[in-house]
Amino acid sequence: MRLHTILLGACSVVAFTGAASAETLTIATVNNGDMIRMQKLTDDFTAQHPDIDLEWVTLEENVLRQRVTTDIATNSGQYDVLTIGNYEVPIWAKQNWLLAIDDLPADYDAADLLPAIAGGLSVDDTLYAAPFYGESAMVMYRTDLAEKAGVSIPSKPKWVDIKKAAAAMTDKDNGIYGICLRGKAGWGENMAFLGAMSNSYGARWFDMDWKPQFDTPEWKATLTDYLELMNNYGPPGASSNGFNENLALFQQGKCGMWIDATVAASFVTDPDESKVADNVGFALFPEKGDIGNRGNWLWSWNLAIPASTQKADAAKAFVAWATSKQYTDLVAKQDGWRAAPPGTRTSLYKNADYEKAAPFAEMTLESINAVDTKKPSVQEIPYTGAQFVSIPEFQGIGTAVGQQFSSALAGNVSADQALSNAQQLTSREMMKAGYPK
C-alpha cells in the first residue's frame, strides 16, 4: 500500500512537472521589417498557447542561410522553425530535410494562398513551407519626372519604353539618373535582376543537356542592353549598388525609374522615409518585343519546419499562426493595413481597406500572378525556378557569373568577355557537379 502511494505520488509529480514546463521553440529568422513586426506581435501567439515559449535568432539573410544550412544538413536540430526562401524549399524538401505542412487547422484556408507562391513551395503537390510574405518585381517610376520629360510609361511596358523613358528623364547635371538597377555582384543581387531580365529576353541558363547558354544571342542582347542602359542613364558607381543602395537613391529623388522587388513599393511610398512618396507610379516588369515573358521574378520568405525538430506539433501551431489570415488582421489592427505582409493570400487583395492603404497592391498582385516557376523561360528548360535556377549549385554559379557581369558594368571587361568567362566557369562548375544527371 505504501509503495503504491509513493508510486502514485511520483507519477503525479512527473505529470505536474511536464504540464508546468513550457515547450520552447527556437525560431531562426531574417532581419527585415515584416519579420521584426512578427517578433513584436508574438504575445498574441503565446496568449493562445501558454505552453509554448519562443526564442528568436535573427540574422542577416546570408548569415542565416549559412547557419541554417549547416544545422539542417548535419541534422543537429537547433531550430524548430526556419525562415527560408523559395529557392531553398524545393531543394531541401527533396532531401527530406523539411516536414510537410499538411495538417493545418481548418480555418487556415490553404486554398487562399496565391497559386504562384504556393506552387514554388510545393513538391509533388505537397506544401513544405508556409509563405510569410511574397514579392515579384516591377517598375517604380517618378510620375513628376516622367511628366516633365514628356514621356509616359505604360502599365505593361516593353524594354524600348523603358529605354526611351530613361533617356528622357536623365538629367545628370542635376543629379537625376533615368534608371537605377542592381549592379552589386551576387546571386541574390545583380543576378536576381539579370536573371529576370534574361527570362524576359527569351534567354535560359541551361539547355536540356544542362549546357550553359551564355554564348547565345539572347544572353548577349540581355547584357548589352543592360550595360547600355546603365552606362548611359544609370548612376555613377552602379556596380556596387544593390537593393539598399538603389532604395536610398530612389528615396532621395535621384532615380527616374527603378526596377526591383515589389516589396520596395511600401518603402518608396512611405512619406516618413521617402522624399518622393507622392510621385511614384508602378508598372509591370518589362517584356521584350513579342516574347511574352515578364521576367518571372518570384521570391517569398517562408516558415518551414526542419525534419530534425523534436517539437513538430508546437512548430506547426506557430507556423499556422504566423501565416494565417488572423495574423494579417492583427498586423492591420496594430500598425495599419499598409503594414500587412504582402504577396501570399488572395483575400488580402480583395480587401478594400488594404487596396486603399497600399496603392501598389494591384500591381504587386498582377506581377506575382504573372509568374510561372515551372517554366521561367519561354525556351525548353530542364529546371524550375524564377530569377534563379532551383539547383543547389546555383548559389555559387550565380555569384560567380554576377561578378563577371558586375565587372563588365564597372568597365573592367567587355560584355563579350564577361559572357565568355561566364560560359567557361559555369561549364566547369556543372561538370564538377556531375551534370547532366
Added chain:
Amino acid sequence: MEVQARSNYFHHFWNSVAISLGSTVIGLLIAVPAAWAMAFSPTKRTKDILLWMLSTKMLPAVGVLVPIYIIFRDLGLLDTRIGLIIIMMLINLPIMVWMLYTYFKEIPGEILEAARMDGATLGKELVYVLTPMAIPGIASTLLLNIILAWNEAFWTLNLTASKAAPLTAFIASYSSPEGLFYAKLSAASTMAIAPIVILGWFSQKQLVRGLTFGAVK
C-alpha cells in the same frame, strides 16, 4: 532604446564576457607552461612545433566548419558557453603560445637557474620568478586575446543559436539586405564594441609596454 527593446543586450553582453574571459584564462593556463618549456627547455623539434602551431591558423575556418559542428553536436556543445570557450581557446592558443614564447625568450635563463640553486621547484619558479618578470607580456597576451575572442564572428555565429549567442550575433541581427536600418545597426555596433574599447583605453599602457617588450636591445 529601440535596439534594447528588440534584443536583450545584457544577455549577449554576459555571453561575450564569459566567452572571452573564460577562453583567455584557460588558454593562459595552457600557454604559459607550454611557452616556458619551449623557451627554457627547447628540443630540436621546438621550432617545428611552433611552426606547426602557427600553421593551424593558415587553414580557412570554414574548411573545418562541418566536422567541428558535428563534433559539437555529438558532444552536446552547440549553443553553449562552454563550447564557445573551448573553441575560442583553441583558435587563439597558437597566438598566445607564440607571444609568450617571444617574451620568455627575452628573460635571461640565468635568473631561473639562480632560483633553482636557491631550491625553487618548477612550480615556484613559474609562479614566483618567471611570472612577475613576464607580467607585461602576459598582460598584453591576455588583453589581445580578450579582444580577439570578443570580436570573433565566424564561430560565434555558427556554433550558437540563442542561449550562448554573444554580441557578434547581436550586431548581425541588425544587418539587412532589404531595408535601410543603418541607424539601428550603428547603435547596436556601438553598444557591442563599447566595453572592449573602454577596456583597451584603460589598459593601453600595459598593452603598448607588452607589445614593445624587448623591441630595443
